[in-house]
Amino acid sequence: xxxxxxxxxxxxxxxxxxxxxxxxxxxxxxxxxxxxxxxxxxxxxxxxxxxxxxxxxxxxxxxxxxxxxxxxxxxxxxxxxxxxxxxxxxxxxxxxxxxxxxxxxxxxxxxxxxxxxxxxxxxxxxxxxxxxxxxxxxxxxxxxxxxxxxxxxxxxxxxxxxxxxxxxxxxxxxxxxxxxxxxxxxxxxxxxxxxxxxxxxxxxxxxxxxxxxxxxxxxxxxxxxxxxxxxxxxxxxxxxxxxxxxxxxxxxxxxxxxxxxxxxxxxxxxxxxxxxxxxxxxxxxxxxxxxxxxxxxxxxxxxxxxxxxxxxxxxxxxxxxxxxxxxxxxxxxxxxxxxxxxxxxxxxxxxxxxxxxxxxxxxxxxxxxxxxxxxxxxxxxxxxxxxxxxxxxxxxxxxxxxxxxxxxxxxxxxxxxxxxxxxxxxxxxxxxxxxxxxxxxxxxxxxxxxxxxxxxxxxxxxxxxxxxxxxxxxxxxxxxxxxxxxxxxxxxxxxxxxxxxxxxxxxxxx
RNA sequence: GCGCCCGUAGCUCAGCGGAAGAGCGACGGCCUUCUAAGCCGUGGGUCGCAGGUUCGAAUCCUGCCGGGCGCGCCA
Numbered sequence: 001x002x003x004x005x006x007x008x009x010x011x012x013x014x015x016x017x018x019x020x021x022x023x024x025x026x027x028x029x030x031x032x033x034x035x036x037x038x039x040x041x042x043x044x045x046x047x048x049x050x051x052x053x054x055x056x057x058x059x060x061x062x063x064x065x066x067x068x069x070x071x072x073x074x075x076x077x078x079x080x081x082x083x084x085x086x087x088x089x090x091x092x093x094x095x096x097x098x099x100x101x102x103x104x105x106x107x108x109x110x111x112x113x114x115x116x117x118x119x120x121x122x123x124x125x126x127x128x129x130x131x132x133x134x135x136x137x138x139x140x141x142x143x144x145x146x147x148x149x150x151x152x153x154x155x156x157x158x159x160x161x162x163x164x165x166x167x168x169x170x171x172x173x174x175x176x177x178x179x180x181x182x183x184x185x186x187x188x189x190x191x192x193x194x195x196x197x198x199x200x201x202x203x204x205x206x207x208x209x210x211x212x213x214x215x216x217x218x219x220x221x222x223x224x225x226x227x228x229x230x231x232x233x234x235x236x237x238x239x240x241x242x243x244x245x246x247x248x249x250x251x252x253x254x255x256x257x258x259x260x261x262x263x264x265x266x267x268x269x270x271x272x273x274x275x276x277x278x279x280x281x282x283x284x285x286x287x288x289x290x291x292x293x294x295x296x297x298x299x300x301x302x303x304x305x306x307x308x309x310x311x312x313x314x315x316x317x318x319x320x321x322x323x324x325x326x327x328x329x330x331x332x333x334x335x336x337x338x339x340x341x342x343x344x345x346x347x348x349x350x351x352x353x354x355x356x357x358x359x360x361x362x363x364x365x366x367x368x369x370x371x372x373x374x375x376x377x378x379x380x381x382x383x384x385x386x387x388x389x390x391x392x393x394x395x396x397x398x399x400x401x402x403x404x405x406x407x408x409x410x411x412x413x414x415x416x417x418x419x420x421x422x423x424x425x426x427x428x429x430x431x432x433x434x435x436x437x438x439x440x441x442x443x444x445x446x447x448x449x450x451x452x453x454x455x456x457x458x459x460x461x462x463x464x465x466x467x468x469x470x471x472x473x474x475x476x477x478x479x480x481x482x483x484x485x486x487x488x489x490x491x492x493x494x495x496x497x498x499x500x501x502x503x504x505x506x507x508x509x510x
Numbered sequence: 511g512c513g514c515c516c517g518u519a520g521c522u523c524a525g526c527g528g529a530a531g532a533g534c535g536a537c538g539g540c541c542u543u544c545u546a547a548g549c550c551g552u553g554g555g556u557c558g559c560a561g562g563u564u565c566g567a568a569u570c571c572u573g574c575c576g577g578g579c580g581c582g583c584c585a
Contacts, residue, residue: 041528046528080529083529167584267582268583272583303580306580389534391547394534404548412544457524460532461532467549471550
């Protein structure tokens with residue numbers, strides 16, 4: 001690990017710190033929902049009241065007096081049970097916009113307290129068929145988390161781990177072989193057009209399937225730095241398994257994982273002698289940590305939640321720090337047709353593939369949609385309505401704001417850009433500056449909580465504020481041109497960053 | 511039976527201790543001006559139910575109801 005990163009404090013943080021110093025207590029400033037409650041507000045008086053044994057409104061009066069004396073603060077008022085509402089002067093907004101512009105495209109980044117080497121393992125679907133929309137959520141979520149971590153200053157590698165050795169793969173190969181012999185695939189095998197295509201192509205269908213999966217994910221703007229094979233990792237089991245706490249029962253070898261934080265013990269060697277997928281997990285985790293990753297992140301669907309504590313248990317059994325292992329769970333994607341839930345099975349070949357979905361709605365709308373919901377939220381997609389719905393996808397609203405700004409900046413040419421205003425700021429300008437100032441804490445929290453879905457929601461708000469500003473005020477050839485160009489540029493950078501963090505393009509024209 | 515996740519506007523979902531929101535849908539306005547993929551307005555919610563903690567609960571705790579997922583040799 002290298003030296004701590006040092007993002008510079010935002011003007012809002014500085015203001016809060018100044019007020020905190022004056023008051024002798026930690027102060028947090030929030031943007032009130034209601035514009036009548038000022039530019040920023042704090043509930044510090046309500047929090048301090050019990051500690052200082054003073055009525056909250058009395059404390060609030062004192063805070064308001066201190067706040068009003070700070071530079072940049074126009075006035076401060078006590079409201080409700082003890083909130084302090086602050087109104088800021090134009091100079092504060094100009095200074096804030098100037099600070100945002102100074103940071104350039106790094107604005108909001110480098111929030112990590114320590115730089116880490118992080119591996120994000122994601123998707124990792126068995127190469128028994130094309131990537132489905134359901135698996136694509138894993139990629140959309142995992143890749144956005146990876147992008148957030150990179151933006152925060154970490155060194156991130158994305159990896160795909162695939163099973164080329166297990167039962168499912170045997171069934172898959174048997175299915176292709178059956179088709180080649182002109183027979184039906186086995187009862188528990190795989191079917192679908194892609195199986196027939198692989199049969200025609202000849203050779204081992206697994207590498208061919210894998211190549212197709214990689215192409216699909218590249219198209220989905222997810223690039224993997226590495227690919228791990230189960231069969232290779234299994235070779236190291238003879239040296240690794242003795243390091244585990246194991247026992248024999250019913251002819252199988254079990255890991256005593258329940259003694260290390262897991263809910264239950266797990267079979268690592270079947271009674272018939274073959275290692276399980278869980279055994280390969282052990283080799284893989286050992287491998288990840290040995291490669292020097294400070295943190296190994298697993299992105300797993302909710303159908304795997306039963307094993308969420310297994311990985312940490314493995315780390316403990318191997319004598320490693322379980323804090324280096326992190327499991328991110330996301331709820332499943334349910335697909336419906338015409339409002340009716342259909343259980344789609346990869347084996348039956350009736351799934352909706354990511355390629356089909358992207359053909360229908362485009363990469364931008366697909367990624368936006370899959371990452372816009374909280375990971376804890378089940379996603380329902382009506383396949384029949386997907387295309388129609390995505391015409392109204394808010395991603396276009398955000399992209400449109402970006403393209404509009406790009407148009408203005410194109411037309412502006414070499415005109416002066418300055419955060420210094422020569423006019424009295426309009427409400428739309430002030431709102432937009434405040435919105436942009438929210439970005440650093442928002443993106444830092446999204447990273448910390450592994451919650452990329454807050455980025456699209458924030459981007460919609462930025463676009464909303466910009467469209468309103470655009471509608472009310474002319475930029476070029478206005479008496480506030482230099483300031484408004486500065487506002488446009490800062491807004492464009494923030495929108496572009498938000499779009500990039502969720503893997504969506506920021507168009508110059510639409 | 512046990513574990514995890516979810517129940518907020520007609521629909522899809524944010525918010526997760528501080529003064530109820532967005533998109534879509536519905537209804538009504540706004541283009542000779544930097545892109546109308548835009549803007550403005552109207553209507554719409556006992557935040558599943560019941561207790562508890564708190565000055566304050568959609569947010570925390572408990573119970574219940576409803577839905578999803580899972581529960582030792584598939585992955």
